[in-house]
Amino acid sequence: MTEQDVAVRRAFVVLNPVAGRTTPDAVTAALEQAFPAQGWAYQIYQTQPEDDVRSQVRRALDEGCDIVVAAGGDGTVSMVADALVGSDVPLGIIPAGSANVLALELGIPGTIPEAAALLAGDHTQRQLDMMKLGEQHFILQIGVGLDALMIKDTDREAKRALGRWAYMRTLARNVFGFESPRFTIVVDGKRLRPRAAQVLVANAGTLGAKPLTWGEHIQPHDGHLDLCVVKVRTLVDYPRVIYQFLSGRHPNSTNIAYQKIFRSATIASDRPLPVQADGEIIGTTPITVSVVPKAVRVVVPHAAQASPIIGMMRRAGQAQQQGEDGMTQQDEQAAQQTQHSIEQALRSIRTPEQADKVIDDLEQMSKGVSEHTVAQQVPTPESAKAAAEQVEQAAKAPAEQRPQAVIGEVAAQIAAAPSPQDQEALSKGVQQATQPSADHPAAPAHERQLLQDALLRRLGPLRKLDTAVFLAINSLPHPPLADAFFIGLTTAFNRGDAWAAGLIAASLRDSRQREVLREVLPALWLTAATVEGPIKQVFRRQRPFISVVRAVVVGRKPGNYSFPSGHSAAAFGGAYLLARHHPRLAPLLFGLAGLVGFSRVYLGAHYPGDVVSGAGVGMALAELFRLVGKGVKRQIRR
Numbered sequence: 001m002t003e004q005d006v007a008v009r010r011a012f013v014v015l016n017p018v019a020g021r022t023t024p025d026a027v028t029a030a031l032e033q034a035f036p037a038q039g040w041a042y043q044i045y046q047t048q049p050e051d052d053v054r055s056q057v058r059r060a061l062d063e064g065c066d067i068v069v070a071a072g073g074d075g076t077v078s079m080v081a082d083a084l085v086g087s088d089v090p091l092g093i094i095p096a097g098s099a100n101v102l103a104l105e106l107g108i109p110g111t112i113p114e115a116a117a118l119l120a121g122d123h124t125q126r127q128l129d130m131m132k133l134g135e136q137h138f139i140l141q142i143g144v145g146l147d148a149l150m151i152k153d154t155d156r157e158a159k160r161a162l163g164r165w166a167y168m169r170t171l172a173r174n175v176f177g178f179e180s181p182r183f184t185i186v187v188d189g190k191r192l193r194p195r196a197a198q199v200l201v202a203n204a205g206t207l208g209a210k211p212l213t214w215g216e217h218i219q220p221h222d223g224h225l226d227l228c229v230v231k232v233r234t235l236v237d238y239p240r241v242i243y244q245f246l247s248g249r250h251p252n253s254t255n256i257a258y259q260k261i262f263r264s265a266t267i268a269s270d271r272p273l274p275v276q277a278d279g280e281i282i283g284t285t286p287i288t289v290s291v292v293p294k295a296v297r298v299v300v301p302h303a304a305q306a307s308p309i310i311g312m313m314r315r316a317g318q319a320q321q322q323g324e325d326g327m328t329q330q331d332e333q334a335a336q337q338t339q340h341s342i343e344q345a346l347r348s349i350r351t352p353e354q355a356d357k358v359i360d361d362l363e364q365m366s367k368g369v370s371e372h373t374v375a376q377q378v379p380t381p382e383s384a385k386a387a388a389e390q391v392e393q394a395a396k397a398p399a400e401q402r403p404q405a406v407i408g409e410v411a412a413q414i415a416a417a418p419s420p421q422d423q424e425a426l427s428k429g430v431q432q433a434t435q436p437s438a439d440h441p442a443a444p445a446h447e448r449q450l451l452q453d454a455l456l457r458r459l460g461p462l463r464k465l466d467t468a469v470f471l472a473i474n475s476l477p478h479p480p481l482a483d484a485f486f487i488g489l490t491t492a493f494n495r496g497d498a499w500a501a502g503l504i505a506a507s508l509r510d511s512r513q514r515e516v517l518r519e520v521l522p523a524l525w526l527t528a529a530t531v532e533g534p535i536k537q538v539f540r541r542q543r544p545f546i547s548v549v550r551a552v553v554v555g556r557k558p559g560n561y562s563f564p565s566g567h568s569a570a571a572f573g574g575a576y577l578l579a580r581h582h583p584r585l586a587p588l589l590f591g592l593a594g595l596v597g598f599s600r601v602y603l604g605a606h607y608p609g610d611v612v613s614g615a616g617v618g619m620a621l622a623e624l625f626r627l628v629g630k631g632v633k634r635q636i637r638r
């Protein structure tokens with residue numbers, strides 16, 4: 001065997017030739033274009049109606065394939081994923097179906113050539129939970145009610161012609177004359193008796209197409225499932241529920257009830273109803289669904305790849321905040337490793353009493369210690385990767401001590417990190433585990449909530465309000481466009497650069513603005529430099545170590561020098577200086593500054609108190625440096 005033979009990786013491709021609106025030739029052409037050039041050999045297996053796909057996949061595993069690719073719709077993906085449960089071989093997805101819900105959920109490219117290029121090239125992996133029903137595993141959603149009737153009554157020709165809109169047409173037909181049945185549902189031993197039009201066990205939140213979701217809190221890697229019960233009694237209720245879904249208000253709707261499933265759920269109905277699982281009809285009620293955490297590995301894009309706009313802006317923001325070119329692949333791995341350790345620790349918390357003990361232990365451990373002291377006492381890690389390994393070692397502590405050990409170790413490693421870039425990698429891992437966003441849905445939600453509630457109970461009134469508002473803002477939906485907008489905004493106003501750019505442009509067009517430029521620009525940059533330099537350094541040296549520990553629990557970026565917000569200081573300082581010369585524009589100028597401050601909370605970088613203090617300090621310093629500038633000018637003229 002030659003060295004070249006050893007380097008070849010093998011892919012087994014399960015291709016559904018009648019999925020969606022694509023053709024086998026299109027999939028084959030995309031594989032041929034992407035795979036051989038990256039050292040991949042591939043074998044295509046085309047499914048037939050009566051084939052046992054699972055046995056074919058298991059045979060490929062026995063023969064030593066490196067990846068199994070599902071080229072088809074969600075039903076094909078589900079069958080392949082079922083066969084991979086218990087294996088370390090990852091699942092690759094080429095979305096070739098009508099809806100492709102899982103691909104949308106994971107940010108996998110929507111075109112066949114781009115998805116094939118992702119699988120053959122640079123990517124990462126994510127462990128997903130699955131749902132077990134009988135002897136089979138499913139990955140997305142199991143539904144009883146209108147969704148199952150919609151899938152049962154939509155023929156293949158309609159799906160090929162209309163895509164996901166074929167389902168919408170069938171749903172509209174089924175709504176009229178549909179009578180909500182009575183269900184008996186048992187969730188982890190708790191019995192429910194709702195009358196509902198739809199009962200869904202969800203492992204993923206996406207509803208056909210983003211931004212429509214069953215709920216932003218539903219994630220395929222949070223260690224539990226979510227039960228959604230949609231109660232619709234009259235025709236008037238249907239438009240109300242549809243509007244709530246379209247506007248994103250359904251999590252708070254009286255028509256929809258949610259319940260977390262940590263072990264299993266049994267669903268029965270007063271009459272036999274069809275059951276769909278991952279887009280395929282699999283039987284009728286009653287059914288029992290069990291949770292299988294971290295059941296399968298799936299190939300996904302890196303966070304920056306999932307959205308080119310977000311990736312570009314995030315890299316720009318990190319480069320300006322850190323003075324670096326962004327995080328390396330090793331830093332990304334360290335972030336993921338830290339995330340996994342924190343999630344593992346959080347899963348040890350089951351009750352409010354356990355959460356209280358964790359916070360009590362952390363408070364006691366950090367009592368009377370400053371962050372500066374910890375940074376001097378903890379051996380400086382060689383890199384973010386080395387720090388993440390220390391955190392991973394802490395995750396091996398006994399379950400009753402694991403959360404304290406991991407959170408304390410993360411905080412200590414952040415305090416001792418040798419560079420802002422290393423802090424950023426560890427902070428990113430914290431946020432991925434504790435804070436929802438478009439790129440990194442938070443997990444595990446229930447245990448995290450218990451811990452945060454325990455922390456809030458121990459804070460004083462002002463700090464409690466500050467933290468509660470931070471958590472409320474970060475629980476808002478984080479769609480990609482909003483993330484991109486706020487990342488772009490915070491990048492543009494770093495050091496007041498957007499104000500400076502506007503001033504320079506205005507002075508080039510109107511010579512009268514040059515005097516404004518000469519007065520405002522020095523004061524603005526001195527304000528930003530003073531906050532980012534000596535002020536933050538002083539507060540960091542004095543900052544109690546418990547504040548870093550609390551930041552890890554809450555999900556704020558603990559690597560940032562939190563007080564005050566430099567972005568807010570520059571934004572409000574610039575708005576104040578410009579408003580003196582353009583008072584009519586004051587509402588717009590301060591509105592923009594307020595939006596910058598909000599973005600810092602929304603992106604998890606600062607508490608609201610940090611933003612308010614930054615705004616006040618920024619305006620005070622701006623006025624001080626403006627007066628100093630005027631005094632210097634008078635002296636020069638004399």
